[in-house]
Amino acid sequence: MGHPRTTPTARTLRTTAIGTLSAALLAGAVGVAAPAQALPDAQRAATDAGPAAASGVRFHDIPGSGGITLKGNVFTPAGADGSRTYPVIVLPTSWAMPQIEYVAQAKKLADSGYVVVSYTSRGFWLSGGQIEVAGPEDIADASAVIDWALAHTPADREKVGMAGVSYGAGISLLAAGHDKRIKAVAALSGWANLIDSIYGGRTQHSQAGVLLGTAGALTGRPSAELQQTLKDFLGSNLAKEEDMIAWGRKRSPETYLPQINSNGAAIMLGNAWGDTLFSPNQYARFYEKLTGPKRLEFRPGDHATAEATGLLGLPNDTWTSTHRWFDHHLKGVDNGIDREQPVQLKSRTRGGYEGYPDWKSVGANQRKFALDGTRTIRANVDSGANGGLVLLSNLLDQFVKLPPMASVPLLPRSYASVWQSPRYTSTQEVRGTAKFRTTLTSNKESGTLVAYLYDVGPLGVGKLVSNAPFTFHGQPAGKPFPVDLELHSTAYDVPAGHRLALVVDTVDPLYIEHNPSGAQLTFSSPASDPSYVSVPLRNK
Structure with missing residues (x-):
């Protein structure tokens, strides 16, 4: 798994792919969220550097840590003119995804009064740096993006949230343990313990490892450390087992649990029962150890499939809960989410949700x-x-x-x-x-x-x-x-x-x-x- 070569041809192909994917997702998202006649304006908003109608979107180069540039976009509420501030939500992208991943949800959040900043995680697509797998550089990037948002958008520094799917979820949880400004997190299909996720039972989850490694090599620039770690992992190099475990521990939110609890962010965790990358067990154990406001939701599906329809702008229970979570913990809206049973489960075999006071009550019998x-x-x-x-x-x-x-x-x-x-x-x-x-x-x-x-x-x-x-x-x-x-x-x-x-x-x-x-x-x-x-x- 080597570094992709960045020849002019490769850069051109990559830029074309991003443009094509961006247009497709923007068109799909706006087509669901707005009347058909609004589609041309929305398309112009994606490429025009000037203000857009309704909630506006602008694409920006955002300084990351270590001098790199992160490719991002910013949605602001309609009528935002600098006379007031709004709660801000930062969205790091999933593994191998560009910043347009969250366009549909970012627009909905902006329409309801949030500043939303989404960015392509370092090492992927046109963002700078190398893929560090939620390492210290990625955590520093999250704080740098918050710094930038507070300086360049009408963001309220007292009302900062982070959310993400998969890789973005892991980065969000890690950032909550390092940046006290983060008041609320929605971590969807993420991990709390990286080793328990892909090396559970001391067994390499080979399909998961190959999938992540291949997607990273195709869409980004894996660091030398990642390449060696993946080689040792898939090659069953037991001589490097302790090194691999230490590498994973550094990238596990569970490692920073005392800091996360001390910082006190309200944390919502969502996952699928059949997640073949990040098992629900490690999320449930992590949830039980959180001491601040918290919520745990499990639904049928595999990795990131429970949230997928919401990324296209379609009705989606996971994203509905995410919006309610931020509305309550960043806006102070009395929507009743704090009075519901905090553990919400949906069976794989029938519809409807079941509420429990804690995870221990789920398997009590x-x-x-x-x-x-x-x-x-x-x-x-x-x-x-x-x-x-x-x-x-x-x-x-x-x-x-x-x-x-x-x-x-x-x-x-x-x-x-x-x-x-x-x-x-x-x-x-x-x-x-x-x-x-x-x-x-x-x-x-x-x-x-x-x-x-x-x-x-x-x-x-x-x-x-x-x-x-x-x-x-x-x-x-x-x-x-x-x-x-x-x-x-x-x-x-x-x-x-x-x-x-x-x-x-x-x-x-x-x-x-x-x-x-x-x-x-x-x-x-x-x-x-x-x-x-x-x-x-x-x-x-």
């Missing part, structure tokens, strides 16, 4: 199922149970209720261990985090297993409820050791007449596995330490 007997499986063959494809599988689950599936009776028991519950006589609601505990013996010192929880219908077809990987290194061959594994948190309804099945195998296309040739894994349940799966389950 844990039911243990014994995993009896001793099972041995051979490694390095995909049994047919898997978590699907990054972005695609959970997008299908979101829109057509079609999660990854497997025929549980046909799974080869030589390569997959299977335990099943009795059939349920009533609908069972899975809410929260399932946990798997077992005693594992391997004939090799390293290995990987992947656990899956399936909803199994009368014909034996299992729909994936949750999954998670686990990798071990340096375990003496033939010596049993305990394994504790949290599956990805979810909200799923198991219909009456169905049962739950726990399946464990050793290969999944989502992950890099570490099973040597000839590896075998044995799962046992000693009387002194019985194996079980604990599922947050309740009758509907």
Whole structure:
């Protein structure tokens, strides 16, 4: 993954791509938000350096940290003439996206009385610098953009907010721990712990890593540090594991939790149950540790798909909550969001929202199922149970209720261990985090297993409820050791007449596995330490 060459031809192609994408998104956003006859004016506003009708947009070069230039745009409320100030919201772009990403939402915010400054994160597209993956330079950029907004727009220095999707969410949370001026944050599809996100269970999430690395190389200039870290990560360079963990820790909002809590910004977190880049578990743990005003929302989907329609200007629950969050915490609007249950969940299998006072209450009804007997499986063959494809599988689950599936009776028991519950006589609601505990013996010192929880219908077809990987290194061959594994948190309804099945195998296309040739894994349940799966389950 090398640096893209910035020849005149490459620059021309890149500029053309930005212009084409900008025009398309601007046209789509304004077409949704305004009558058809307003479209020509909106298009002129995107290219004219002068004031625009209604909420105006202007494109600017914004000084970033270290002398680089960030490409940004500014939306101001209609009639803004410098006689008064307005709350300001700063929007860093997502990974590989240019500053026009937020045009539709920025216009809506400006129409409701906000100054909105969006900028292309450093290292991407036409912004300067290199991709630092939310490193110190990116945090300094966020503060520099706030400085610029306070100096060059009618922004109120007492009412500063930050928001973003994915990469922009992570930068926003990190900035909240470093800049006391930030009073409210909406972090959508972001991360709190980068290591738990893409190296959870000590297992490389390979599809996620390849996707991020490829998108970064195509749209920006990865730093030498990023290139080396990604090479070590995907190459399973265990000699550099501690360095990789330290690299990720520096870029994790959880590391700066004391500062975030001390600064006191009101923080809203939103994510999708099936996010294959940033698992909901790490967001939920982070949420519980926040001490200021906070809100947590989980919905069906994959990475950034819950917010996607809102970026096109379409009605969208995530962005509606974001607007309400800022209205209350920056404008002081009494819209009732502070009196609602702060944890809001939407099930993957039915509509409507459920409110809870905290995350602990979500999975309060844990039911243990014994995993009896001793099972041995051979490694390095995909049994047919898997978590699907990054972005695609959970997008299908979101829109057509079609999660990854497997025929549980046909799974080869030589390569997959299977335990099943009795059939349920009533609908069972899975809410929260399932946990798997077992005693594992391997004939090799390293290995990987992947656990899956399936909803199994009368014909034996299992729909994936949750999954998670686990990798071990340096375990003496033939010596049993305990394994504790949290599956990805979810909200799923198991219909009456169905049962739950726990399946464990050793290969999944989502992950890099570490099973040597000839590896075998044995799962046992000693009387002194019985194996079980604990599922947050309740009758509907």
